Amino acid sequence: MFRAEVFVTLKPVVNDPAGLTIRHGLQSLGFDSVEEVRSGKYLVLTLDEADEARARAQVEDMAGQLLANAVIEDYRIQIEPVGETALRGERRA
């Protein structure tokens, strides 16, 4: 089993009204050091898959087809073993 975290953010060239509004809120609270806020989505997927490379390839495919819109968004994927796979890894260690 693998756990994939997918971070979806607007491309740097795309304006982010929500991020601008959050920045304004933080500045209103006195956090003067805040120069920029970019908002996005955080998705966590659990995959019944034994091989990390295959798991990653599948999540890449999911991101390309549905999780992110390539017209406006970028994504980053982080994968780590969980459950049985992680336990097997520990036993090997």
Place this chain on the structure above:
Amino acid sequence: MVFPGTWSDRDCAHAVGEVLRQPVQFIDHRVERLDDLDLVILPGGFSYGDYLRCGAIARFAPVMAAVAEFADRGGLVLGICNGFQVLQEARMLPGALLKNASCEFRCEWVNLRVEQADGAFTAECRLGQVLRIPISHGEGNFYADADTLQDLEANGQVVFRYCAADGRVTDAANPNGSLGNIAGIMNARGNVLGMMPHPERACEALLGGSDGLKIFESAIRALQRVAA
């Protein structure tokens, strides 16, 4: 076309069926074939709760493959508001619709300048004519990368722009931050139109105006020409 969460389907049916006296069918999102239709309307709403992104889930509804095929055959497809977002997610129209620059949901009457008056959806309009039609959306901020935007402009695919009452395209008249004040675009072939404003809500004087009728009447006229 009715997806779970579509909310303007009855308004569209009222405009086309009651006001314009044309036959109307409600098409369920699970339907896999579209037969004997002249015009497919993807109405506004919040299909599938707008989860993930507006229109992102609706694109995978069984009926959408049939809509793409219908458009490929040259059938007329009109996406209004959420329907426009669905057509972009389905890659049947370019660009994307971002959160309004104000971060506010905007529900108000706007002025639209007609930028193309010889297409299937605007033949009943004059070039440069100003139409008064309401908007009702939180994510209608049209975005496309520079190359795509240039292509849209060069090919004459920009159909409507937000403008002042006198037709001037100004920042003040832009309700959502759309690039180039773009309110509606069509595909290169001209048979698929997406627009954020709601023409179906501007079809009777009693409801504040009837400029929206011109879009439906244009489509009807275009279809009659094909049939004749």
